[in-house]
Amino acid sequence: METSRTVEHDVFIDFSSKDTRHSFVSHLHAAFRRQSISVFLAEHCAISEATLKPGFELANEIQLAIERSKVYVVVFSKNYASSPLCLETLVTFMDLQRRKDGPVVIPVFYGEVTRSIVEQQTERFKEDFSKHHGFFSDEKDRVERWRKGLTEAAKLYGHESIEQQNDSELVEDIVADVREKLCPTGMIGFYSRLPGIENLLFKQSHDIYRLGIWGMPGIGKTAIAQESFNQMTKHFETQCFIQDFHVAFNENGLYVLREEYLIDKLREKRVLVVLDDVRNPMDAESFLGGFDHCFGPESLMIITSRDKQVLHQCQVDSVYEIPALNKKEAQRLFTRFAFSEKEPSDTNLIEVSKKVVEYADGNPLALCHYGRELGKKKPEEVVAEFEKIKQSPPREIMHVFKSSYDELSENERSIFLDIAFFFNGENLDYVMRILEGCGFFPHVGIDRLVERSLLMISKNNNVEMQILIQDIARNIVNEEKNQITRHRRLWDPSIIKSFLEENKPKGTEVIEGIFLDTTKLTVDVNPKAFENMYNLRLLKIYSSNSESTQEFHLPKGLRSLPYELRLLHWEKYPLRSFPEDFDPRHLVELNMPYSQLQNLWEGTKSLVKLKIINLSHSQQLVEVDVLLKACSLEQIHLQGCTSLESFPHIDQLKNLQLLNLSGCTGLKRKEILEEIKRLDPEGALRETKFESMVFSTLVELEPEDNIESF
Numbered sequence: 001m002e003t004s005r006t007v008e009h010d011v012f013i014d015f016s017s018k019d020t021r022h023s024f025v026s027h028l029h030a031a032f033r034r035q036s037i038s039v040f041l042a043e044h045c046a047i048s049e050a051t052l053k054p055g056f057e058l059a060n061e062i063q064l065a066i067e068r069s070k071v072y073v074v075v076f077s078k079n080y081a082s083s084p085l086c087l088e089t090l091v092t093f094m095d096l097q098r099r100k101d102g103p104v105v106i107p108v109f110y111g112e113v114t115r116s117i118v119e120q121q122t123e124r125f126k127e128d129f130s131k132h133h134g135f136f137s138d139e140k141d142r143v144e145r146w147r148k149g150l151t152e153a154a155k156l157y158g159h160e161s162i163e164q165q166n167d168s169e170l171v172e173d174i175v176a177d178v179r180e181k182l183c184p185t186g187m188i189g190f191y192s193r194l195p196g197i198e199n200l201l202f203k204q205s206h207d208i209y210r211l212g213i214w215g216m217p218g219i220g221k222t223a224i225a226q227e228s229f230n231q232m233t234k235h236f237e238t239q240c241f242i243q244d245f246h247v248a249f250n251e252n253g254l255y256v257l258r259e260e261y262l263i264d265k266l267r268e269k270r271v272l273v274v275l276d277d278v279r280n281p282m283d284a285e286s287f288l289g290g291f292d293h294c295f296g297p298e299s300l301m302i303i304t305s306r307d308k309q310v311l312h313q314c315q316v317d318s319v320y321e322i323p324a325l326n327k328k329e330a331q332r333l334f335t336r337f338a339f340s341e342k343e344p345s346d347t348n349l350i351e352v353s354k355k356v357v358e359y360a361d362g363n364p365l366a367l368c369h370y371g372r373e374l375g376k377k378k379p380e381e382v383v384a385e386f387e388k389i390k391q392s393p394p395r396e397i398m399h400v401f402k403s404s405y406d407e408l409s410e411n412e413r414s415i416f417l418d419i420a421f422f423f424n425g426e427n428l429d430y431v432m433r434i435l436e437g438c439g440f441f442p443h444v445g446i447d448r449l450v451e452r453s454l455l456m457i458s459k460n461n462n463v464e465m466q467i468l469i470q471d472i473a474r475n476i477v478n479e480e481k482n483q484i485t486r487h488r489r490l491w492d493p494s495i496i497k498s499f500l501e502e503n504k505p506k507g508t509e510v511i512e513g514i515f516l517d518t519t520k521l522t523v524d525v526n527p528k529a530f531e532n533m534y535n536l537r538l539l540k541i542y543s544s545n546s547e548s549t550q551e552f553h554l555p556k557g558l559r560s561l562p563y564e565l566r567l568l569h570w571e572k573y574p575l576r577s578f579p580e581d582f583d584p585r586h587l588v589e590l591n592m593p594y595s596q597l598q599n600l601w602e603g604t605k606s607l608v609k610l611k612i613i614n615l616s617h618s619q620q621l622v623e624v625d626v627l628l629k630a631c632s633l634e635q636i637h638l639q640g641c642t643s644l645e646s647f648p649h650i651d652q653l654k655n656l657q658l659l660n661l662s663g664c665t666g667l668k669r670k671e672i673l674e675e676i677k678r679l680d681p682e683g684a685l686r687e688t689k690f691e692s693m694v695f696s697t698l699v700e701l702e703p704e705d706n707i708e709s710f
Helices: 024-034 059-067 084-097 117-119 124-135 139-155 165-182 190-201 221-235 243-250 255-259 281-288 310-314 328-341 347-360 364-375 379-393 393-406 410-423 427-436 440-450 467-478 484-488 491-502 625-629 668-680
Strands: 008-013 039-041 071-074 104-109 207-215 240-244 271-275 300-305 318-321 513-517 521-524 538-542 551-552 567-570 587-593 612-614 636-638 656-659 694-696
Touching: 008 024, 008 059, 008 165, 024 039, 024 071, 024 165, 024 513, 059 084, 071 084, 084 104, 084 139, 104 117, 104 165, 117 124, 117 139, 165 190, 190 207, 190 221, 190 318, 207 221, 207 310, 221 240, 221 271, 221 300, 240 255, 240 347, 243 281, 255 281, 255 410, 271 281, 300 310, 300 393, 310 318, 310 440, 328 347, 347 364, 347 379, 347 467, 347 668, 364 379, 364 656, 410 427, 410 440, 410 513, 410 538, 410 636, 427 440, 484 491, 484 538, 491 513, 491 521
Parallel strands: 008 039, 008 071, 071 104, 207 300, 207 318, 240 271, 271 300, 513 538, 521 551, 538 567, 567 587, 587 612, 612 636, 636 656
Antiparallel strands: 656 694
């Protein structure tokens, strides 16, 4: 839409022509035009400093354009404060903005100009105001008014170019923000997500098109579906939006629901249908009367679900995954509910705002709720209140995630809880290996958790669960009615300490996992501590601070270790050997770096499931002959075992991928090379560097790096 001097404008852009007219503002103007947003630029009336009338009154055309604009965008660049016209325009904006239902002012801090520079008038702004004080010495009140206008504008929600990777992203954010102001949806971030949905809808043919909207609980599936429905409803003959379809279907029944929405009468019509929160694809199919040919040509069906598999079973043509709010959007949403859109100035409030945004990780439901709760508190109370909320998530948030948890199978629940308690952020292959050893079928289970939006796999191949979901998982366990079953997975050092030190602790037979961080902790372990832990699968004793001294003592030794252990990770293990009756047949990983072990155990024991052994830097270790029976071993880490006198024949270890013997000064390299040649005559297991004593099947060697011939 062309701009005009007489018609109303959507946006008035106030800027310094010296800095941005032919660069940033030009791109911003074009982006508005592409979205059919009418723009008034100062140059449209040949604006210059001369257009300021005596007494600093704005020219009629400028004043009229300001009054007829709905949103004011102010671009603060390095030369902005040098212009009395820009400053006078700004204070006019701010005066109008203070009115009830007044227009919106959106500040943009561009280039090297930051919010603090504008608010405090430092650097170039300070220089310009020194000149203004001299030049307008008889207009001191006017200059102070300009200062006040800058300070007030800097406190408004806005956009900073230093937070963006490039100008194009900044422009997109500003345009989405303005669209929200012009056509309020009440949903922050909708207009930045709408293009993703529109791009998928461009694929629509003359047949019925089915679009799936997928995301975790609380991410905004319903809100985005509703706003998309509102935007598109005028293009269809009739419309149907069923919120909480899962609840409606189960409460009303199939026939009542079909009759209520007159489904049979929509067969030949061009229909827009939204089924929100579908959990059982068969319910949706029976309600619609099938997914094919249920409505007329060019109909659109939108289905939202937290389960991606459900969407595929509903035969959707495309799936739109709702991204989490970015930090800026999250900060704005939290600020809206906590501080009524005003940026906080109190140090406590600023610090808590950052923590909440990081903790919620872009989840709108959590941000809204935390904003409402913390907004009721005094600034000095918000830090403690936020910690309280984290320890006991609100019922509203617990409910939406608990419903997802309740739908999991037993195996999926076990995987979910193990990751929440113990494996969040760990390498996927490591987690798979341990959970597979526990019999949980993780290749299927982890995929289902990802499809249910409870888990994600990072680009670095790590298993990642949002801290919010992790805390909710732990609270689900804490709310179990049976107090003993709450202790299946232990990570709280104080609780673990009591179990390990007590003479006859109750409830140890249900414990499945213990991860104990010994940092700043002194423990004297009872020799019978593990005697009744029949179901203990996972045991990890470690220090998150490598520089701290571990005060984990076994003054009377250790009588036993559980038979069911899959993971035994014990850093600085203080004894010379394992308990005599220890049966390692279920072990998948034995991780004992910096131990005092001299040998592992006497006699022959089954190690058929053992895949990883790490005894690195165990300087008292003399022999590891028991490895002969570990036919599934993939990795052996013995680096720094300076007392190791011999290495067993390993010709049976056909799955070996890594052998690290660096720093094992008691071993002869020639003998090791002969062992490896017997194991791997084809040479796949090779020394990573000449004389490194580290052998791997994963190394790619250059010709000049090849090791000497066997």
